[in-house]
Amino acid sequence: MTSQTSARPASSADVDDCFPGEAGANWLDPEQQRLWRSYIIGTTRLLERLDRELREAHGLSLPEYEVLVRLSEADNRSLRMAELASSMSHSRSRTTHTIARMEAAGLVERFSCDQDGRGRWATLSDKGWKLLVEAAHTHVRGVREHLIDQLSPSQFATLGDAFEEIGAHLAPRTT
Amino acid sequence: MTSQTSARPASSADVDDCFPGEAGANWLDPEQQRLWRSYIIGTTRLLERLDRELREAHGLSLPEYEVLVRLSEADNRSLRMAELASSMSHSRSRTTHTIARMEAAGLVERFSCDQDGRGRWATLSDKGWKLLVEAAHTHVRGVREHLIDQLSPSQFATLGDAFEEIGAHLAPRTT
DNA sequence: TCCTTGTTGTTGAGTGTTCAACCACTATCA
């Protein structure tokens, strides 16, 4: 294993020579670096694991699962493509491709929109609903086991609230 | 915008009929659902933003930047491929592809290993070092602006420690 | 020595995402 520092390009002796006069460059201190790196590694592993478990048990990726969840919550189990995209913070293009695949798999259907000739509805099919009902067990168990059960309730609450603020601060994309 | 619930497949009236006798299925409660979804959205936006800022300013993705950081910290600015992979929790295959691209761009070099005929060293080139020195400013500014400055110090510390535990609990892959 | 097993790293095919361009349509303003 390697050392746990980061962000500042290096820690060896000759480094200061390579950042001449940049003492005021406001680097992360070692503790901040450690926390940041823990976050990156932890998130990488967590999302990878949840994705893998869904795939192996149900042939569903984590983003696909999220699509099913959002459609299931919507009126008539339907959402406009743009709504669906922004609710997940995905690009329109990505959403189109994802829904196209899921439609080919029979999990969702698409319908043109009467009120707005440009729009399209994505609707959860019965097959999609049934798959969601099954996959939800796997997903929830994973979130508990790998995330919630690893933390104290207050840790988990702090974590969620923190990302609430972070997400709110980062304006949604428009691509 | 849509409602903020999740994980449990739906919230409409007929849902309980669809989960017969599963009151004991241990779903996430509404607050847990909210926290979980905040995390997913926040993380999606944060990583996407940091990646975009690096790309636009330096033509470098966030994973590529992390490669540069790790190599810069290592003795002789070099790491074995497997070490590099595991330090980022990436697969060997992914690391091979990433390094191949970065080698083509002149940012790293690869050398066979004398002690172990199977092994290879990835080494940071001068060009890679120079790019890292530049990109570090962008990256650190982004981490501060979008993450650290949005949180209190104790929130940030809690977040980092939480993911330390989460990451530790999830065994590294072997693929 | 030979055989077996495990490790390191690469490869190419398949899959998912991004990006830029585009068409169809709506909204606004004159």
Next chain:
DNA sequence: TGATAGTGGTTGAACACTCAACAACAAGGA
């Protein structure tokens, strides 16, 4: 009504990642 700008959604190519298979070598025992 016509012109213009903006929005919703799709497309295809380029790019990044996963997965399974593989080649080369190491390690250890018979």
